[in-house]
Amino acid sequence: GAGVSQSPSNKVTEKGKDVELRCDPISGHTALYWYRQSLGQGLEFLIYFQGNSAPDKSGLPSDRFSAERTGGSVSTLTIQRTQQEDSAVYLCASSSQGTGGGEQYFGPGTRLTVT
Amino acid sequence: GESVGLHLPTLSVQEGDNSIINCAYSNSASDYFIWYKQESGKGPQFIIDIRSNMDKRQGQRVTVLLNKTVKHLSLQIAATQPGDSAVYFCAEDAEGYNKLIFGAGTRLAVHP
Numbered sequence: 001g002a003g004v005s006q007s008p009s010n011k012v013t014e015k016g017k018d019v020e021l022r023c024d025p026i027s028g029h030t031a032l033y034w035y036r037q038s039l040g041q042g043l044e045f046l047i048y049f050q051g052n053s054a055p056d057k058s059g060l061p062s063d064r065f066s067a068e069r070t071g072g073s074v075s076t077l078t079i080q081r082t083q084q085e086d087s088a089v090y091l092c093a094s095s096s097q098g099t100g101g102g103e104q105y106f107g108p109g110t111r112l113t114v115t
Numbered sequence: 116g117e118s119v120g121l122h123l124p125t126l127s128v129q130e131g132d133n134s135i136i137n138c139a140y141s142n143s144a145s146d147y148f149i150w151y152k153q154e155s156g157k158g159p160q161f162i163i164d165i166r167s168n169m170d171k172r173q174g175q176r177v178t179v180l181l182n183k184t185v186k187h188l189s190l191q192i193a194a195t196q197p198g199d200s201a202v203y204f205c206a207e208d209a210e211g212y213n214k215l216i217f218g219a220g221t222r223l224a225v226h227p
Contacts, residue, residue, distance in 0.1 A: 004158070033214075042204055042217035043159070056214065091158050103149075104215070106158030 002026070004107035006092050012113045013082055021077045021110045025094030032075050033093045033104060034067055043091060049075065082114045127224045134192040136221045138205035143186060147208035149215065150179060150190045154201045162190070162203075192223075200225045 005024045013019050025032050030051045035043040045059040049069040060066070064082075069075040079086055089111050093104040128134050140148070146167040151159035165172045165179045165188075172179050178191040188205050202222050206215040 035217075040220075042219045043206075043215070045214055045216065048214055059214075093158075103161045103164070106151075106160070108156070108158050 004092055004094050004105050006090075006107040006110050008110060009108065010111045010113075012115060015084060015114055016081055018078065018080045019082055019112065021079075021090050021112070023075045023077070023092030023094075023107060025073065025075070025092070026096075026105055027073075029094035029096050029105075030072070031095040031097065031104075032069055033095070034075070034077050035091045035093065036061075037089045037091055037109070039088070046077070046090075079112075082112075084114045087112055087114045124219070125222045125224065127226060128195050130195060130197060130225055130227050132195055134190075134195045134199070134223060134225075136190045136192075136203050136205075136223065138188040138190075138218050140186050140188060140205070140207045140216075142207060142209045142216075143183075145207040145209045146211070148179070148181060148188050149206045149208075150177075150188075151204045151206060151217075152199075152201045153204065153220070159204060195223075195225050197225050197227065199223060 004026055007022045011019055032049040034046040036046055037043050047060055047067045048056040064080045067077045089109040091106055091109045093106045095104045149164040150162040152162050153159045163174045163177050163179045165181050170181050176193045180189045192199055200223055202220040204217050204220045206217045209216055
């Protein structure tokens with residue numbers, strides 16, 4: 001079956017512009033996560049959605065970052081007024097289990113470059 | 116604060132040898148740990164996981180060891196193959212709902 005997909009795969013934007021990154025999780029997965037990976041670094045948690053519950057936004061680095069998940073499926077991560085330090089690979093993952101562990105399936109990521 | 120770190124940033128091994136990748140974690144309350152493999156240009160791929168009520172778990176050619184006393188996690192890969200070359204991340208679930216904290220990663224280079 002289809003895995004997690006993300007679009008676009010690459011995005012180059014000018015400093016100050018807004019960007020939207022999309023994630024299509026595996027069908028039926030109730031949990032969805034966004035992570036950020038800077039060059040040569042590990043993954044940094046950004047936000048977590050579980051079903052219809054309020055999302056855990058504790059990892060968002062600033063109020064320029066926001067995310068939505070519509071209809072419990074597709075999610076969009078929005079970065080407003082992008083800065084050069086926002087350049088990174090943004091990874092989305094989904095899981096059939098939101099609690100108690102369980103494998104997270106990652107998408108290929110969106111590489112964001114802010115010039 | 117919570118952190119997950121790795122002792123060796125780069126590990127070079129000969130094909131056929133066994134590899135051991137180490138990881139230290141700081142949150143003693145973490146009860147779930149995972150190893151991921153990430154190849155260039157791809158998202159992380161699940162390798163193996165272990166819960167805190169276990170100290171060892173085996174998969175196909177991989178074994179994860181957990182030492183809660185010293186908060187140490189290791190990944191052993193038997194008969195390492197060129198296809199094992201990648202960056203390996205350990206991660207801990209510190210809050211019980213899969214909010215993972217990742218280490219910085221270890222690059223494994225397998226030489227023929």
